Amino acid sequence: MDIEKSIQELEARLQYIQDVFGTRRPEDVALLSAKLAGLRSGEQDAKLSDKVKLLAQLEDLFGFVEQKLDPELTPMDRVRIVRHPQRITLKDILEFCYDNYTEIGGQDEYSIDPSMVIARAYITRRQGDKVHNQPVMVIGQEKGHGQEFRNGGSVKPWGNAKALQYMKVAETENIPIHTYVFTPGAFPVEDYPGAAQQIARNLYEMAALRVPVIACISEGGSGGAEAIALADTRLMLSHGYYSVISPEGAAAIESGIRQGQRAPVELIEEVASRLNITGADNLRMGYVDRVIQEPSLGARPHHYDFFKRLRQEMMLATDEAFLSVKGMNFIRAMAVKRRKKAHLADAEAFFVRWSLDESAAERLVWRRYRKFRDMAQQAYQDKTPVSRRMAESLRQLSWSTYSYLRYEFLRAYGTKLQQLREEAEAEVRLVANKLLRPFRSTGGARKVDTQTIQKLTELSCAEDGICLDGDGNSVYVSPKTREDKAVTCPNAATHGCLDLWAPDLFGDFAGVCQYCGHHFPMEYQWFTHNVLDRDSVSEFNAEVEAANPLDYPGFDQKLDDAKKKLKLKSSCITYEASIEGIKVVVGLLAAPFRGGTVGAAEGEKFIRALSRARKKHYPFLAYVHGTAGIRIQEGTNGVIQMPRVTMAVRRYIEAGGLYMVLYDTNSYAGPVASFLGCSPYQFSVRSANIGFAGPGVIKETTGTDIPPDYHLAYNALARGHIQGIWDRREIRNNLVQAFQTIGGRNLYYR
Incomplete structure (x- = not known):
């Protein structure tokens, strides 16, 4: 047994507790520190058997203290846990939850974006003498254990673009996708393709992926998390968080501090609680399907039992996604449901083929849409009277009926008739042109539909760029027109713009500088x-x-x-x-x-x-x-x-x-x-x-x-x-x- 290595691991655990709780719980930290120092001081004189015994006792004490402290974790403590270098990473999950994998992107600092790791992996299932290697595409942010070049899991646009590329590859290969969310948020860079633009593309394409997507959230920071988290089943780690913004960012907005300043620590702690960011909060609100319980004070690489549990949960969630849209699955679906309720993660007990036919894929996409459509219904107020709601439902029914008759039914049977009519008209027109050609006048100009040409070619309004209604009057008058003052264009220093009178600028000119074209905000x-x-x-x-x-x-x-x-x-x-x-x-x-x-x-x-x-x-x-x-x-x-x-x-x-x-x-x-x-x-x-x-x-x-x-x-x-x-x-x-x-x-x- 390597005594020195074990002591170093305990020292790392002690440092971890101090990092999570800060100045809180000093008596527990002092106790563990004293016991560890005592082991160190007596290490030279003690026998090996005594060292092993003392070490085992100290490990039990660490486990006891961690279990004692775990219920006292605040939401901000959980934020510190997921940000800690000792927190499990995607690379750890790939090593311990999958039977084999080949990394595709993000291997080192010279890759396209080391914050995004993509791997083609498989999970082995054994049913009697038969072995099934079930392929899966694994995609997620990689923070690394103190690897600065990974940018803390903050992905740049091209990293999200590569993730989308391999989601489409998985769709082509008809294999499921496992995504792991480990990001404080996307990297806010607008270099091509642009952070916002790429996240929007990811969401749009993920909405219609024809293979199951299973997401597991550890640290879900706003839009950066959503780039890979639109999933059929969303799991969340018990010590993780999923939030619209970081607690520090929310506290900065709440306190109104200036750029470069820091919000008070007390306010950050308070805001973290207000935002309802924990796994239990998100499960209660319906934004995750299940919470995976972690060891005390959060999962770290030495928690091998946790990786087994995570593997089983991901397999069960994948099985569930396939069985929910397949036929001939009643008994196995009931088995999955029973194990899920009883928290018995035994995915090896039966086999589910991870592939979908066309009809099952269509049902999958529809279930995904309905899942997200039903979210957040409790988060707004609808004060529409019942009578008006009923009338609106009848109107929608009439719209649907009319649309079906006009755009579906008639189109299905009317297309061929229309094509025949168009062909006949073309033939008749050609014959008529030949017969009437000798009687037509060759002089004069052809009449032109000036209104149509004007509509299709003119981009400016009719009179000096001023938009007028049919009576020649401005329809909306901005309140700024009542200010009798001159307005200076922000481009005056560089473009030489002259001052503009407010009634003209915000009235006739629609908020547009007449010299450089700068647009002032309008209502x-x-x-x-x-x-x-x-x-x-x-x-x-x-x-x-x-x-x-x-x-x-x-x-x-x-x-x-x-x-x-x-x-x-x-x-x-x-x-x-x-x-x-x-x-x-x-x-x-x-x-x-x-x-x-x-x-x-x-x-x-x-x-x-x-x-x-x-x-x-x-x-x-x-x-x-x-x-x-x-x-x-x-x-x-x-x-x-x-x-x-x-x-x-x-x-x-x-x-x-x-x-x-x-x-x-x-x-x-x-x-x-x-x-x-x-x-x-x-x-x-x-x-x-x-x-x-x-x-x-x-x-x-x-x-x-x-x-x-x-x-x-x-x-x-x-x-x-x-x-x-x-x-x-x-x-x-x-x-x-x-x-x-x-x-x-x-x-x-x-």
């Missing part, structure tokens, strides 16, 4: 009144209100103040309207309401609006007046909206809908990294800022200063995040242009 009402057809706007789902599902202290009052001041019930407003007669459903994120942040109410309204557009066969326009990201006070109730709404977007697009996004002012974080960023048609108003994290967050997490224009729309255009930049005065005409020309099978209104 969201400008878009509603100047872009959408007058008298066509009809709001729906207005009774869905933002709430305080975590009972976050002081947040109810802040919500009430925002609702009274702005006469809004959430930051999302959903309309049914038209633009030059083109019927459209609009989802608008209003920046004045809590910074345009998204919570459960906003996510629900987006999903309902997408469903309405799908049933009525209308295009969907997301106008982002501004968004600061996910609402932190709702915790995981907010962050779960990223996969929820993305799945609704995918369902709408796959049904044939045209989904278009227009950014204005500042748009950051979760919404851009999910249901907004996954649109194939994204445009921006000039001077808007688009990105994954703001300058302050980037400075805090990376320690680097970014250029002032880092998030400007032109940079988003350069890396392919958006497809065009528009002048605010041209939005209406450009939208009509886009709706008329994008076309194809994705254009519902045709």
Whole structure:
């Protein structure tokens, strides 16, 4: 027995306890330290048998103290546990939970991104004399044990891109995917393909993967976790955390400290409790399916029994995912359910083939959509009267019936008749042209439909770039026009812009500098009144209100103040309207309401609006007046909206809908990294800022200063995040242009 090695391991365990509890529990730390020092001091004179006996007693004492301290762990203690270098890593899991594996990416600091590890592995099952090697694709963030080049598991965009690539490989090979979440959050860099853009791509593609995905969460930090966590079954380690933001970040926002300062330790501890970030919290709210119990004070590499338990849990979850969509599985499904209830992780007791046919894959995708659709129902308020809900259900039924008859039934039988009619017309027209050619006049110019040409080619408004209604009057007048003052353009020093009179700038000029084209922020009402057809706007789902599902202290009052001041019930407003007669459903994120942040109410309204557009066969326009990201006070109730709404977007697009996004002012974080960023048609108003994290967050997490224009729309255009930049005065005409020309099978209104 290597006595010295065992003593060093105990010293590491003692240091671990001190790191987790800090200055708390000094008597336990002092006891263990004294006993360890006593063993060290008597090591030279004691016999080997005595050393072994004393060492065994000390190991038992360590185990007793760890069991005693475990129930006292606070949420912030769990955060320190998952961040500790002694915490288990993905490499440990690959070594001890799988029978063999070949690493594909992230092997060292010269790989594409060492924070993301991908491995093709297999699990061996023995049924009597027969051996089954079941392949699986393993993907997850790798923190390493103090390996700085792995960036603490904070993945860069190309790391998430490679993860998505091999998810698609697994889909092609018809093998399941195991993902392990070990990240404090994605690395906020906007180099191609961009952090937000790539996370949005991952979510969009994972929503429809035709193989089971099983996710296990240890440290789930906001959007970085969601990039690989959209799964059929989501497990969570008992000492892990899953949160919308780090406790330090939330405390910094709550305290209003300046960049570079640190929030008080007491506030960080308090905020960690408020956010409901533990495994038990997330299981209660329904965002994970099961919690895997860890050893006292968290799993570390020497806890071999834990790796056996984790292996069994992942196998059972995979079996369950396959059996839930396969036929001929009643007895085995009951066996899985019984073992799950009894916590008997014996996945070796029976065999489940890990492959799906086409019909089973379709059922899997549908179950995944329904799973996420049913989440967060308790996290918002819906004050719609029962009578109106019943009327709305009847209307939806009529829309569905009409859509089926017009777009499915008639199309199935009418396509051939239409083709025959078109062919006959072409033949008749050719004969008529030949017979009538001698009688036609050859002089004069051909008549041109000037209105159609104007509609398809003109991008600017008619009069000096000023958007006017049919009577020649400005429809919406900004309150800023009442300020009798001169406004200086921020580009005056570099472009020589002259001062502008506020009534002109925010009235006739629509907030656009006449010298350089800089766009000043305008109210969201400008878009509603100047872009959408007058008298066509009809709001729906207005009774869905933002709430305080975590009972976050002081947040109810802040919500009430925002609702009274702005006469809004959430930051999302959903309309049914038209633009030059083109019927459209609009989802608008209003920046004045809590910074345009998204919570459960906003996510629900987006999903309902997408469903309405799908049933009525209308295009969907997301106008982002501004968004600061996910609402932190709702915790995981907010962050779960990223996969929820993305799945609704995918369902709408796959049904044939045209989904278009227009950014204005500042748009950051979760919404851009999910249901907004996954649109194939994204445009921006000039001077808007688009990105994954703001300058302050980037400075805090990376320690680097970014250029002032880092998030400007032109940079988003350069890396392919958006497809065009528009002048605010041209939005209406450009939208009509886009709706008329994008076309194809994705254009519902045709």
